[in-house]
Amino acid sequence: MAEKKKGSGARSLKVRVKTAKRRKTSSTRWLQRQLNDPYVQAAKRDGLRSRAAYKLTEIDDKFHVLKPGQRVVDLGAAPGGWCQVAVDRVKAMPGAGKAQGAVVGIDLLEVEPVTGATILQMDFLEEGAEERLIAELGGPPDVVMSDMAANTTGHKQTDHLKIMALCEAAAHFAIEVLNEEGAFIAKVFRGGTENELLAFLKQHFKVVRHVKPKASRADSSEMYVLATGFKGRGEGAEEA
Structure with missing residues (x-):
């Protein structure tokens, strides 16, 4: 040696x-x-279940989205890293007292139990999913977050469209279930079509921004959209 x-x-x-x-x-x-x-x-x-947990940690350290006592939905929760961070930040562990929050993760895949969170194996787009999630949380969520990414084909444009379609579905879901002043966090990829998503979010949230945490690899087109200050589901919401 x-x-x-x-x-x-x-x-x-x-x-x-x-x-x-x-x-x-x-x-x-x-x-x-x-x-x-x-x-x-x-x-x-x-x-922690995945390196992705540090992406959410960095975003929350900077923008303070997750607060004690909040109700949080994690779409596409597998393998559970984001749920772990949310449980810690909103104090969802049993015995947290008045400040205790709630976290529900949902995924098509089976996810190993996360202490302090409820994990549902189901499609968040299926009929009755919204009601089930709200029932498990004990009320409308304050934060809807998504680190989902569609299975890739290897064709750059096709993969981008699939990923953005998934993100748009998550955004529409958030609009339907969020509490007023709630927040939405989701993974997106640069590629041209994300502008339509941003325009949609600006109609319903006071502030919409792009975030690139250090834990997100520098050579990746991956970034996150963070929308805060949900204005409600009124049809007359003005564009921010």
Whole structure:
């Protein structure tokens, strides 16, 4: 074993992954990036389900969307990282007292239980989903959030349209269920069609902004839209 040089500190070494015969080069690159991603390492250390938890943490640290006592819906909750952050921020753990909030996660996939949250395996677009979520929360949500992304095809334009359609569905859902002054957070991808979504959100929220947390990879077109100050479902809402 090589002797450690004095003064070198606890510097972490970059992990290299050899391309196996049955592994595609793209898969090898993804695995190597995961192994060397500081947020992936931090998630394991902090007991969080995914690196995505740090994206929500950064957004909330800056804009203070999640507050003790709030009711929160997490659309596309798998694997549960955002639910974990929400449970902590709104004090949804049992025994929190008067300031106790509530978190409901929903996903088509099965999600391992998240302490302090209710997880529903269902489609948020199916009939009766709104009523079910509100019943589980004990009232209309103060925050609707979504880190959903549609399955990709490899065709850039097609994938962008699919992702934006999912985000638009989440936005319409939020408009239907949110409490007045509520907030909506969702993942979007730059590509041209997001302007229509922004225009729609500006009709119903006082402030709409784009956010690019540091935990979101710099080389990704991924970013988040944050809409705050829900103005209600009135048809006459003026564009902000």
